[in-house]
Amino acid sequence: MTHHEAPGPQEPRPAPAPAPAPAPESGFAPPPAAPAPGPAPAPAPAPAPSPAAPAAPAATPTAPAGDDASAALRTRLAAVRAEVGKAVVGQDSAVTSLLIALLCQGHVLVEGVPGVAKTLLVRSLAASLDLGTKRVQFTPDLMPGDVTGSLVYDARTAEFSFREGPVFTHLLLADEINRTPPKTQASLLEAMEERQVTVDGTPRPLPSPFTVIATQNPVEYEGTYPLPEAQLDRFLLKIVLPLPEREQEVEVLARHAAGFDPRDLARAGVRAVADADVLAQARAQVAQVQVAREVLGYVVDVCAATRRSPSLSLGVSPRGATALLATARAWAWLSGRTFVTPDDVKALALPTLRHRVQLRPEAELEGVTAGSVLETVLAAVPVPR
Numbered sequence: 001m002t003h004h005e006a007p008g009p010q011e012p013r014p015a016p017a018p019a020p021a022p023a024p025e026s027g028f029a030p031p032p033a034a035p036a037p038g039p040a041p042a043p044a045p046a047p048a049p050s051p052a053a054p055a056a057p058a059a060t061p062t063a064p065a066g067d068d069a070s071a072a073l074r075t076r077l078a079a080v081r082a083e084v085g086k087a088v089v090g091q092d093s094a095v096t097s098l099l100i101a102l103l104c105q106g107h108v109l110v111e112g113v114p115g116v117a118k119t120l121l122v123r124s125l126a127a128s129l130d131l132g133t134k135r136v137q138f139t140p141d142l143m144p145g146d147v148t149g150s151l152v153y154d155a156r157t158a159e160f161s162f163r164e165g166p167v168f169t170h171l172l173l174a175d176e177i178n179r180t181p182p183k184t185q186a187s188l189l190e191a192m193e194e195r196q197v198t199v200d201g202t203p204r205p206l207p208s209p210f211t212v213i214a215t216q217n218p219v220e221y222e223g224t225y226p227l228p229e230a231q232l233d234r235f236l237l238k239i240v241l242p243l244p245e246r247e248q249e250v251e252v253l254a255r256h257a258a259g260f261d262p263r264d265l266a267r268a269g270v271r272a273v274a275d276a277d278v279l280a281q282a283r284a285q286v287a288q289v290q291v292a293r294e295v296l297g298y299v300v301d302v303c304a305a306t307r308r309s310p311s312l313s314l315g316v317s318p319r320g321a322t323a324l325l326a327t328a329r330a331w332a333w334l335s336g337r338t339f340v341t342p343d344d345v346k347a348l349a350l351p352t353l354r355h356r357v358q359l360r361p362e363a364e365l366e367g368v369t370a371g372s373v374l375e376t377v378l379a380a381v382p383v384p385r
Ligand SMILES: Nc1ncnc2c1ncn2[C@@H]1O[C@H](COP(=O)(O)OP(=O)(O)OP(=O)(O)O)[C@@H](O)[C@H]1O
Pocket: 087, 088, 089, 090, 091, 112, 113, 114, 115, 116, 117, 118, 119, 120, 121, 176, 215, 217, 244, 252, 262
């Protein structure tokens, strides 16, 4: 309720001082733990006070046009978040990330140990949107054709005709994607990349928008087929669901005690509150968000720094850099701003880049993770001001 007021009245005012704070004005939880300014070397970072400054001077006057429209659209997306919240306790930053992916028309990989509500999260997101959705449970015996579709023989007409697989939808929930063998994974990854399916030489375009939200258990789990590293960048974002805090877990139990049935989202009151049209309009607003050249330079510097990291055998590619620009821009809009700040870039760096780098085996043995490398990189790369 409070966020009606937040973005609106603040922007038009030329006041330079009360600059739109880093983020949560709009009510959206920031994406996965924006790699904190550093676990230990916190005292130094001067970037904090200045985030709004760099792009602001030139960008502020551009605000008025889309402002009301933007605020209304954000309200609709906040409603989606609220619907998801009727089923899922917490996991707010994951919901934000999913919304960002929808705004960017990108696919998402959701990882977490069993039982942290990965499936429930994506099912409730789907139920909150008036979009075509299908869900595929990936199993060891699933065949490529079960995903993409296949030619079937019709005895009456004595002809083969194409029967569309579940990828022919707007929002595909690919559950436990790493429980299926590589060949079937490949058929999905291909459809994700090309946004079409080719069977028997005939390309068939997928509906638009088309977004895949895939869930998986961490790779070290038994009986899983790790996704091919080289193709992980088909996913715009990789989000990792944490275990809930104690209070959140108590709330989960309280809901169960009160009769919550995760299989019956309608009974939990989850309704569709936004549709493809809302998303398309929001995307158009995101496209208006300005990015100063210094911020573009910052995105490039961060990505280039990963290529020099001694812990990595593979750094972020230019494609990864464009992904970071896109997600940071969507986040800037979602937080009620008309320009991207370096803080937006930082906030999205982890979920956008963590699956686009490869650790050296030595580093992995020492306990280094993609996340810790990215934190180090973000702490080292100079922030434009
Ligand atoms: N944050 C949460 N909010 C609400 N319910 C939760 C939460 N975490 C766990 N649960 C409960 O645990 C159940 C298990 O969730 P779900 O099946 O979505 O887990 P999962 O992460 O998909 O597990 P798996 O990896 O085994 O598929 C949910 O149906 C719900 O009842």
